[in-house]
Amino acid sequence: MTLADTLPRAPFPADPDADARVREDDRAHVFHSWSAQALIDPLPVAGGEGSTFWDYAGNAYLDFSSQLVNLNLGHQHPDLVAAIQRQASRLATIQPSMANDVRGDLARRIAAVAGDGFEKVFFTNGGADANENAVRMARLVTGRRKVLSMYRSYHGNTSTAIALTGDPRRWPNEPADGSTAKFFGPYPYRSAFHSSSPEEEAQRALEHLEQTIVLEGAGTIAAIVIESIVGTNGVLVPPPGYLAGVRELCDRFGIVYIADEVMVGFGRVGEWFAFQADGVLPDLITFAKGVNSGYVPLGGVVISDRIAAHFDTVPFPGGLTYSGHPLACAAGVATFEVFERDGILARVRDLGARVVAPRLQEIASRHPSVGDVRGRGLFWAIELVKDRDTREPLVPFNASGMDAAPVAAVAAACKRDGVWPFTHFNRLHVAPPLVIGEDELVRGLDVIDRALSHADEHVS
Incomplete structure (x- = not known):
């Protein structure tokens, strides 16, 4: 089985006309929060179900950020x-x-x-x-x-x-x-x-x-x-x-x-x-x-x-x-x-303790760019550093533009592999829907594991 075989799939064919229409209306008329309007390119989203959402181009993403850490019961419950x-x-x-x-x-x-x-x-x-x-x-x-x-x-x-x-x-x-x-x-x-x-x-x-x-x-x-x-x-x-x-x-x-x-x-x-x-x-x-x-x-x-x-x-x-x-x-x-x-509460405690915590510790042991992992339940942070000894952050506080490129590269790699991540400054957060399947959770962590190789390239 190849990596492509494991990626989530959009349930409908690509619709380039709809994609173009949504992009045009958004760019012409929607004023987005926390953004310089001419410097962004929002993803047109066509739908979602469970832990996955998809765009009009036929790409599906495992939602490892629960949108803004709010979609606890997933898309379209x-x-x-x-x-x-x-x-x-x-x-x-x-x-x-x-x-x-x-x-x-x-x-x-x-x-x-x-x-x-x-x-x-x-x-x-x-x-x-x-x-x-x-x-x-x-x-x-x-x-x-x-x-x-x-x-x-x-x-x-x-x-x-x-x-x-x-x-x-x-x-x-x-x-x-x-x-x-x-x-x-x-x-x-x-x-x-x-x-x-x-x-x-x-x-x-x-x-x-x-x-x-x-x-x-x-x-x-x-x-x-x-x-x-x-x-x-x-x-x-x-x-x-x-x-x-x-x-x-x-x-x-x-x-x-x-x-x-x-x-x-x-x-x-x-x-x-x-x-x-x-x-x-x-x-x-x-x-x-x-x-x-x-x-x-x-x-x-x-x-x-x-x-x-x-x-x-x-x-x-x-x-x-x-x-x-x-x-x-x-x-x-x-x-x-x-x-x-x-039994959502017990499920979250179980997945956090049995799946996420040990896997993140294992990931941290192999990636020199990981300085710390911490969290509880289905809410975790992977803190990225240039140097484990000095704990210098991988990117500066409040980084933007080229200064933020190392973390942006990790995020881009996650998206290419069908996982939508949550990043902030020098951290990657793990916050999937609480209804995520265990196999989906493992697959998302696998994607993060591979993507962190881009952070390792910047370690001193």
């Missing part, structure tokens, strides 16, 4: 599509000030899996406005203004969310919300604290956070916002004890702990919410993406009973026309049903 169709046939939409059966059903299910002390859910249209509204709640409850977040983070593109973001996407948007401050989170592979173990990294990162709180003025800080596992900026799993330490600091200083679960919630790491693996309870939980795999836009905030009680007689000054949209909530209810029927 029949249960989610049917739920949307049923809901559209009886009530396509209703304003959020009215009660709706699927909205209430989904809110009840989300609160139930969040843990003790959570009963209420405020729905939004996505992750950025979930974080915006969580911060608003924290500020109103505490009477304070300032919010702390990590340098390596992403929290969204709206005013406060982008101010909280700790990666370069924040820079051209400044000034935004000026009442924010940054701190270093734990990152054992590139420790800012010169730590020699994960436990020491947690201890020193918490000491640094406490110093930041004191120097910023504890009485001025409304909230600390933390991605339970840092997503786009590194798949940074917090070392043991770190999140518990954040919880203790928030309790001691009267600060609201907001867990940003937009990317890692709803099964991505084998838990309903990633913080649950660390045995902590935040005050507010923000979510989006995996709650319904993005079939219809949906996000929200799970609100602790203490914070929800503040608004029993005090109006919450916020809302959205499409908050808790019935079509989105119907897909969310169906998501819960699929998770429970198909």
